Amino acid sequence: MYKEPMFLAPVFKDRIWGGTKLSDRFGYDIPTNTTGECWGISAHPNGPSRIKNGPLKGKTLMEAWDQHRELFSNEKGEQFPLLVKILDANNDLSVQVHPNDEYANSHENGELGKTECWYVIDCEPESELIIGHHGKTKEEFVSMIEKGEWDKLLKKVPIQPGDFYYVPSGTIHAIGKGALILETQQSSDTTYRVYDYDRKDVTGNTRELHLEQSITVTTIPHQDARIEQVVSIEQGLTIKKLVSEQYFTVFHGLLQGTVDQKTDGKYLLYSVLNGKGVITVNQQSYPYKTGDHFVIPSTIDTYELTGNAEFIYSFTS
Known part of the structure; x- marks a missing residue:
């Protein structure tokens, strides 16, 4: 697999x-x-x-x-x-x-x-x-x-x-x-x-x-979108949920250190805005850097993120 x-x-x-x-x-x-x-x-x-x-x-x-x-x-x-x-x-x-x-x-x-x-x-x-x-x-x-x-x-x-x-x-x-x-x-x-x-x-x-x-x-009259943003901290990762709606859920992440993550059966889309680090899956390491884009497939249950980096990640809602 x-x-x-x-x-x-x-x-x-x-x-x-x-x-x-x-x-x-x-x-x-x-x-x-x-x-x-x-x-x-x-x-x-x-x-x-x-x-x-x-x-x-x-x-x-x-x-x-x-x-x-x-x-x-x-x-x-x-x-x-x-x-x-x-x-x-x-x-x-x-x-x-x-x-x-x-x-x-x-x-x-x-x-x-x-x-x-x-x-x-x-x-x-x-x-x-x-x-x-x-x-x-x-x-x-x-x-x-x-x-x-x-x-x-x-x-x-x-x-x-x-x-x-x-x-x-x-x-x-x-x-x-x-x-x-x-x-x-x-x-x-x-x-x-x-x-x-x-x-x-x-x-x-x-x-x-x-x-x-x-x-x-066009929607007439215009309706301002209302979103609720929530900030949480998990180990070395500060997460801000930017939006969760019909088509996607999007987060901003700021990593300083190491964090264990779960996919919960979802596939995740990552874009690295700044910094670098390593993704570890089943004791195998994959380096990432500014400008990288990658998908964590749903066949991965858990993974570890290490580094000093800023990224946006998302999944389908």
Whole structure:
């Protein structure tokens, strides 16, 4: 039986708003100086991560999901449910909205919806996010879009490192310039673009907008997400539960020393934000470092974490 963590090779995406922080901060070998996204844990067909070690070395996470469901709690469903990214917003991302499962399944060839959440790894002093809108009715929402009243419509919030935001499907949102974000989301690549600052791509064309779909799927009026965060300490590990909702449960961990952990029959997704250490399973040690992404399969009952490190980990709810 498979009894070791699966370390994954990230997939990188060039974006009009990307930069070099994924290399500067995490040491990744990025393909361009406008690399906006690191898909660290992905089984999505648009960018599946490849396993770097163990019996499944060379296979994609998608192949592991399809062929070895016992590693993933024998979870049902055709698609691996989550996708973990790191986003470098060297410039403002477009204002966008994502559909829910029902709409995406019907209109996007069976794609999952996209509920997501953001942990602010770092940001510039003036960085901000767009979360929600001020339209009280659908008519008012549409009117402000048609008039281009973006400053009146969009709800902006200043951010600082360590902030966390839960972004359910149907939420108008955008990541602002200067933010470095870890995103945990449903495994979906469906985005409806509402506004893109009238900027042009490398070919001189403005990017496509999806106003009809956006108006259909946006929650009106906007509803601020309410989450309860809980902090606990286990041996050398300080854990903050960031969110626990329909699709995922996400934690922030700060490790200083050693801690024994249990999977409780779940498979766990880890992304190392800072530091280094060792995972020990059945007396076998596996080193980890800043920028690593790995899966603890559900076939592992207990494991030990040692080191000085900061990470985000999650599992399906």
